[in-house]
Amino acid sequence: MTSGSPGLDQPLFLPRERLGALISELQSRGYIVVGPVIRQAAIVYDELYTVDDLPRGWTDLQEAGTYRLERRADEQYFGYVVGPHSWKQFLFPPVATVATAVATEAGWNVTAADGRDAPQFAFFGMRACELAAVAVQDRVFIQKDYADPIYKARRDKAFFVAVNCTQAAPTCFCASMNTGPRCTVGFDLALTEIDDGFVVEIGGERGRNVIVALGLAAATNDALRDAEAARRRAADGQTRSMPTEGLRDLLVGNPNHPRWTEVAERCLSCTNCTQVCPTCFCSSVREVTDLDVRQVERRREWDSCFNFDFSYMNGGVVRNSVRSRYRQWLTHKLATWHDQFGESGCVGCGRCITWCPVEIDLTAEVAAIRGDVS
């Protein structure tokens, strides 16, 4: 990881008490600012109205199957890692209307979603793995021949304020997936939190336009050094890792490994892992009609390869067993995603480990299939 700034300009310094001014600046430009807030004992993403909505002074404690908030000794705004939400829910909404149909004298009048009414979001507090996850979904939803209008319109408008991690959870393994912890590309602005404020890197023209309005001074060498040390804590603090060498062939080549049967005995097929994963993209479309079926909405909803009827076809289900569904999920995520999109579908955020009710850890499953543990 380089110590220099990946941004275009010299890094600036944003004093802690002016963080709210950055939120206001974005709001004044018409952005709906979304960021971390505490809801039901977890840090999730929701609309930010003021700087006081941020989880200042809180951190998250995570382990397989465990998530808990705790007070920090200091007053850091971004002193946590990642929670159950990801930005996916704003770019690829859990429920969206892809088309509407209205019955007329001349037949059905069907109108496809065009994304014209897409909200303009500013995401406030994106982690490096989350920037990577958005890039992964870009390749899914914006392809050469077809682009999803809902995703693309939201994506084109969105402003990304990244915040570098300054600590790692035991569930994190972004370093081994090459997606973090340092934010290097894909942001408009990237902040690193230090004692009295933030070092701000500028990712491009759009970010520069916003930040110049705050009239900030350049970051001092001391601030730059503190920021670098803070970021290093996140890198050095990572204990988990995913052995990616030869991983694609390992999983594709082992569809009948006994470990699939073993993990299926623990997995509840609850879909939690796919819901919290920032890259999982599966969905289904449902017809929602009024009583006399003259107004119809085609409603796309998140689905999961762990759902029994996901592979329904011709009156039967292809993936009948939990074994086949867990195998599909893990093999797709870590192996066939490479065939499809030229990269892994996993960014190493650790959410699926934390939010699995039975503590299934994909890094341990891979190790078992590799034969590293018995």
Next chain:
Amino acid sequence: MNFSAPPPLNPWTTHSVEVVDVVPEILGVATYQLRFTDPLVRAAYSCVPGQFNMLYLPGVGEAAVSVSGHDVAGDAWLHTVRTAGGVTQTLAGLGIGGNLALRGPFGTSWPVERFPGSDIVFVAGGIGLAPLRPAVEWALDHGDRLGRITLLYGARSPGTVLFASQFDAWRDRGLCIDVTVDRSDPGWLGRVGVVTLLVDRLRPLAPENTILLTCGPEVMMRYVARAALDRGLSAEQIWVSLERNMQCAVGFCGHCQLGPAFICKDGPVFPYDRMAPYLNTEDL
């Protein structure tokens, strides 16, 4: 720099179509002639053998259906459909003049035009002849560019031979047709047995100069491929058309994955060598 690359399309855009004719085929199967309501769409739409459309019946849902032919005079696209569930039942109830929506075409094509001079063997099971029919027609239209053209067809019973009324005309145009049924009935003088037996018995066969295109139930295609390999064809000379649950048809919904492939956009027509390992894994 490429200034001409068109922007990506909206996959959810549908076009209004009218049912201009319904031809009952066998029990539970009919061919629907669908014509675009908008003359501009009518002029612009085209597809290649093997591709499919998503037929949308508002309030009911969508179903993937292969194009089974083109009525040039009537400017209508043919879809041969077995009544299965909600969408296909509603389609069957529409009748001539009925209105629905269509998006497409999607997917890959039968590679008939890529093998000039080759012998072509079509192997179909049941309604699997419908997605093959445009490729058969294309091959017969371009017979001078191809070698021997054969159709091996397996049906459950004599009464379920699809497009039987067309077979004589196809024979007149040079198609060798061999039909077998699983269960015979008193009037049936033809063969009885599974379609793979027709592959075993196929004479003459020049394996190095033959491509085999098959469509039917997945198990049938697996056995057909095995029989063809036994006859000396290589896996790259065999093509299959696969089917999975599809919600979007462009690789966004995730449902149709089989191994590394999205059946909707990487298929439905695949070279067998690419899919063989995945087709032979249980519950994949």
